[in-house]
Amino acid sequence: MISVVKGGLTAVPGFRATGVRTGIKHRGLDFFLLASEKGSVPSAGLFTSNKVKGAPIQVTQKNLEDQKLGAIVANSGCANAYTGKTGLKNAEKMTKLTARALDMDPDDVGVASTGLIGTQLPMDLIQEGVDKALETLSNTWEAGENAAKALMTTDTMVKEIAVETDLEDGTKVTIGGAAKGAGMIHPDLQATMLAFITTDAYITPAGLKSALKKSVDQSFNMVSIDRDTSPNDMVIALANGLANNERITRKHPSKKFQEGLDKVTTELAKKIAKDGEGAKHFIRVRVEGAKNLENARLAARAVAGSNLVKAAVFGNDPNWGRIVTALGYSGASFKPEKVSISVRSEGKEAPVVLDGEGLPGESLNQASKIMDSDEIEIYIKLDSGKGAATAWGCDLTKEYVEINSKYST
């Protein structure tokens, strides 16, 4: 039984967080700090597969080599990516300033940045951020929310969640998370966008890494806003063990913990899809009957990522020809003559393709009416096996183009 509880990162005992304003971003909170009261704890991370890796990615990967972190510092407004040796030094400096303030080893601090690529971090403002953060660091839910707010760039809504779940041994554990993501969103395979997760579960680093990888593959890695994979994607989980449950390891995983973690990552992934730049429709693509899981994922992600499908959804157009086309180039194997497709929203459903045949205009008009909703599902039934997967995305709107064509130098 998983229950959603108030708050995000700080809903978990033993974690404090904050978000403050330094002025790196032109408005709003822009400096994030998460700290473990116990100091460094078992941690796991997954990073972008983009060959161009931002400086914070390089530093955090190094600091995670011992599979432990005690704090994460982050800023929005400047990605510190493609910033050369100076950028690398600045990312290291961020961990040092944070470590000094928290009386930790710099190697125990993870660092993340998001915003414009190619500009150097204003280090005086970073120092100011550390000072202000130290004053406001707290375990209240407001502090957790501020932390989540400080990660936002073109995001329009805060993305956080916390759940409680009972493990197999009866222990209650809490898992909290915060994320950002609005554009340049198409996490690739072993990677993801900016997301941080806390838990009080007692779990080994290898167990945590394994659970995180599984969870990310079916959540963040199934979101596409624009098929552009960022150089700064990262997801990090910290587990402080305060729940004192029977130890979870890679060889002895906990199904209940996995379910709780999946709930957190999936809800954050959905929030990211809902908040895609310029989005008017949240799109859920559900594929069933695929040859296997991998085929289901390929199919779902291709449909959720197609510019033409996304533009059609913007116009409430049940253009199933584009859906079938995306299935065709997805790489998934299936029999075109066995495909059925319907659109769903608010408990209603309209079929548009039945056993490989497109349905007539009246069905499509019905489908179009159903699509006139903030949240729709494209349900695809293949007939090749038992593979099923869900992908999330949003429509392609004129506002997306507007947001991304503004020359801002």
Place this chain on the structure above:
Amino acid sequence: MISVVKGGLTAVPGFRATGVRTGIKHRGLDFFLLASEKGSVPSAGLFTSNKVKGAPIQVTQKNLEDQKLGAIVANSGCANAYTGKTGLKNAEKMTKLTARALDMDPDDVGVASTGLIGTQLPMDLIQEGVDKALETLSNTWEAGENAAKALMTTDTMVKEIAVETDLEDGTKVTIGGAAKGAGMIHPDLQATMLAFITTDAYITPAGLKSALKKSVDQSFNMVSIDRDTSPNDMVIALANGLANNERITRKHPSKKFQEGLDKVTTELAKKIAKDGEGAKHFIRVRVEGAKNLENARLAARAVAGSNLVKAAVFGNDPNWGRIVTALGYSGASFKPEKVSISVRSEGKEAPVVLDGEGLPGESLNQASKIMDSDEIEIYIKLDSGKGAATAWGCDLTKEYVEINSKYST
């Protein structure tokens, strides 16, 4: 010495063509016929890699098994894709009606369709098209232009070209071509969009196939409008041998013929990119210094295909961070710290990244001014080898979204 000559498909001796109106499309010419006066001649084709293949693809692939065709019939306004057994029968019927009119074997007729996916061809209009086409079939350049016009869907300009070139043995050969393409354009590897090519060169089918494959890889396969690969892409070349040159074969290819063919396919590819749905900027992406040809192509095509780069170009924004990001996920291997990028148009050039470092605001302002032009080039210099490639595309505009969000049932 390659010279461009007036006309397209019919600039080549021995080929007649026409475009007529039947009413399949809501306005304009919509029925295409190309016929070889010699009857069936050596021919080669490349087809979509999409798993969902339109009925015309299936029929034409079969008819090309003997590597000969004598005519191509095509329509716009209805793709005859995802139309089941009826669609397949209708595509075969199109070849039969055409064959009867031209006194040919149905197996010698290629067939193509473009337009809406999932609706059946109105066969009475197809019959009407064949009748009208037979009356107007001609070797004039106007007839060739009408044929090219009849292929258009959301295209706004005719795409045709013809070149003359002297072969190694001194013989003059002519190569003509016509194409269509505006949306759902991202030809995949061994495939391409609708394009037909005629030549009077004396060449074996295997020699023609080999030359065509090489040519398409560096032309049509380097165009991306929206990263959506259509189920109906095809390119077909017919060679009637009237030029009486020394026979070209796969083992004895002609460099001069290849150059002429490359000129035809490249110019058609550029016309397709220029006419991308809603395009305001034509974008040429030139990559040099890549590890090898394959790496250069991956890099060029990723940049030309990135939604974020395309939206930035729409806003005259020299957002090189997005270019570097696309390079990073392209799959090409390169050293990020060795990349240089500049933008060019109308003989002017502004660097934006030099040896891995982003240039300051004044350089970017200069670049933005240069980008305020109908045609721009993004020039990327890697420093990993001698691979070079060019890709073509267009910007992502609000009009693209407008065009593709209209619900038209």
